[in-house]
Amino acid sequence: MLVANFLQAYIAVISATVIANPIASLETRDFKIDTSKYCSAPLLDSSKYLPVKDSELVFVQALFRHGARTPAFYINSIKNDYFDCSNPLNVITDVDGASPPNASVSMKQTIISPVNAKKSFGYGYWKGNCVTGQLTDLGKAQAKSSGSSFRKIYVDKLGYINDKLQSNVNISVRTTNIWRTKDTAMEFVSGVYPKDKRSSDAVITMGQLPQEIENMYDNTAICPKISEIAAKITKTAQYQDYLKKRYTDMIRIAGIIGLNTTDVPTTKSLWLTLFDSIFNAKCTDKPYACNSKGQCINDSDIELARDSYNFEQNYMRRDSIYAKEYTKLSTGPLLNDLLQDIKSAIDEDKLLSASSKSSAKRLSIFSAHDATISAVLSALNSTSSNIGTPPFMTMVLFEIWKSKSGEYSVRIMQDNDVVKVNAIDGEAKPWCNMNSCKFEDYSKYVSKFVYDDYEKECYSK
Numbered sequence: 001m002l003v004a005n006f007l008q009a010y011i012a013v014i015s016a017t018v019i020a021n022p023i024a025s026l027e028t029r030d031f032k033i034d035t036s037k038y039c040s041a042p043l044l045d046s047s048k049y050l051p052v053k054d055s056e057l058v059f060v061q062a063l064f065r066h067g068a069r070t071p072a073f074y075i076n077s078i079k080n081d082y083f084d085c086s087n088p089l090n091v092i093t094d095v096d097g098a099s100p101p102n103a104s105v106s107m108k109q110t111i112i113s114p115v116n117a118k119k120s121f122g123y124g125y126w127k128g129n130c131v132t133g134q135l136t137d138l139g140k141a142q143a144k145s146s147g148s149s150f151r152k153i154y155v156d157k158l159g160y161i162n163d164k165l166q167s168n169v170n171i172s173v174r175t176t177n178i179w180r181t182k183d184t185a186m187e188f189v190s191g192v193y194p195k196d197k198r199s200s201d202a203v204i205t206m207g208q209l210p211q212e213i214e215n216m217y218d219n220t221a222i223c224p225k226i227s228e229i230a231a232k233i234t235k236t237a238q239y240q241d242y243l244k245k246r247y248t249d250m251i252r253i254a255g256i257i258g259l260n261t262t263d264v265p266t267t268k269s270l271w272l273t274l275f276d277s278i279f280n281a282k283c284t285d286k287p288y289a290c291n292s293k294g295q296c297i298n299d300s301d302i303e304l305a306r307d308s309y310n311f312e313q314n315y316m317r318r319d320s321i322y323a324k325e326y327t328k329l330s331t332g333p334l335l336n337d338l339l340q341d342i343k344s345a346i347d348e349d350k351l352l353s354a355s356s357k358s359s360a361k362r363l364s365i366f367s368a369h370d371a372t373i374s375a376v377l378s379a380l381n382s383t384s385s386n387i388g389t390p391p392f393m394t395m396v397l398f399e400i401w402k403s404k405s406g407e408y409s410v411r412i413m414q415d416n417d418v419v420k421v422n423a424i425d426g427e428a429k430p431w432c433n434m435n436s437c438k439f440e441d442y443s444k445y446v447s448k449f450v451y452d453d454y455e456k457e458c459y460s461k
């Protein structure tokens, strides 16, 4: 299954089975700490937003993580319900130009429950109207608010994209082949263009690569070398040391949520599964799991799981000696797609400026996952200590600006902040100022992460 595939792609460290004995009961949370930091990215703040001086915005890419979702793994022992998906899933509409009576009906997709849970496989799932890894109503609301905040800058403040969604839509949308990123894209654009701002014939095309060749997450199936490098990373002394230090807590937490911890070696990480499960309880406001001995998950456990998973991502993608190779193999194809998208927008802008028309391509949206954000920020060599656990709906914005003398530069922001990057190759200064990085410098840097022949590299010994 793709969701599991994608999550398991990181490192070969994940518990093989997460369906365990139903021993855990639930504790109602009696205290609450601020979850907003982890559970929802800050909205774009148009009052703080500053255009690049003496320059014209010519192109924008918005790469975001989907909104709040249900856990990606089903764990049988956790008895939470998930009635969090009251809205239908994607509406499938026939818009390919057939006119009545030949046009197809529109359909809403929804999740159904077994008619008789006992006489069916109902024991194997939570109660509710959501599936694993589904965008919840909260996630939809987050995506819509995010779109509205985007509108406040790029429509209201800058007048950069159209006030109204027209039939000739200059927005391209790419998602992964996973429901939550499609739903998120749909809600985001609905926030940018609320109902009264859409012309009735406006249709947006949502594109996705076939899942077999998807590059917005680590695609180990198409590129086996990614797993080989991941295995090397997990064998480093630093990584093994990290695992050992947290082993006792890992087993304790796994035990509380009801995983079978017999025979889990000290060299194995369960933190992804733990993080996915207990962090989600927090973000979806569910009770925390307890075991039959009355031990319960608490906020320090959640924080520990987040911190561990964050370490694993930072280490794998940016900080270990194999990180660069890992990033080239896993993320190079996406970095190249992003770069080519910018290049073609710039080419078009040059062409159209000659005839003093504004360019047709204005905005590309990429609706993706936490790992996509981590991977891209790692490739840029972000200085953040937190790239491994990006919040729901966090957005990386790539803006292309043209100066009066006709030079193009890139600004990269995460939500409201310009991304800070490390110095490389022994230099004293960061490799670029991301508030205004010459396009040539950006292009040169990113190209270093893109192999010329992926088939060759992915199967090389």
Ligand SMILES: *[C@@H]1O[C@H](CO)[C@@H](O)[C@H](O)[C@H]1NC(C)=O
Pocket (backbone or CB within 6 Å): 098, 099, 100, 101, 102
């Ligand atoms: C409907 O489809 C039929 C068969 O493909 C075609 O002959 C007809 O012209 C179509 N009608 C409309 C209104 O598009």
Ligand SMILES: *[C@@H]1O[C@H](CO)[C@@H](O)[C@H](O)[C@H]1NC(C)=O
Pocket (backbone or CB within 6 Å): 021, 260, 261, 262, 263
């Ligand atoms: C837990 O795993 C061990 C070893 O993998 C197995 O022998 C045992 O039967 C499992 N226990 C349960 C309760 O499933």
Ligand SMILES: *[C@@H]1O[C@H](CO)[C@@H](O)[C@H](O)[C@H]1NC(C)=O
Pocket (backbone or CB within 6 Å): 298, 299, 300, 301
């Ligand atoms: C959470 O539980 C662990 C293990 O029992 C304990 O060490 C820790 O102090 C608890 N933290 C809080 C905030 O209660």
Ligand SMILES: *[C@@H]1O[C@H](CO)[C@@H](O)[C@H](O)[C@H]1NC(C)=O
Pocket (backbone or CB within 6 Å): 317, 318, 323, 324, 327, 378, 379, 381, 422, 423, 424, 425
């Ligand atoms: C990031 O920068 C550090 C130096 O600050 C360097 O050692 C490391 O190789 C860089 N990572 C990548 C993925 O380029």
Ligand SMILES: *[C@@H]1O[C@H](CO)[C@@H](O)[C@H](O)[C@H]1NC(C)=O
Pocket (backbone or CB within 6 Å): 161, 162, 168, 169, 170, 358, 359, 360, 361, 362
């Ligand atoms: C959108 O693209 C079309 C060409 O596809 C162009 O004619 C139109 O001016 C563009 N609109 C905007 C607002 O850029």
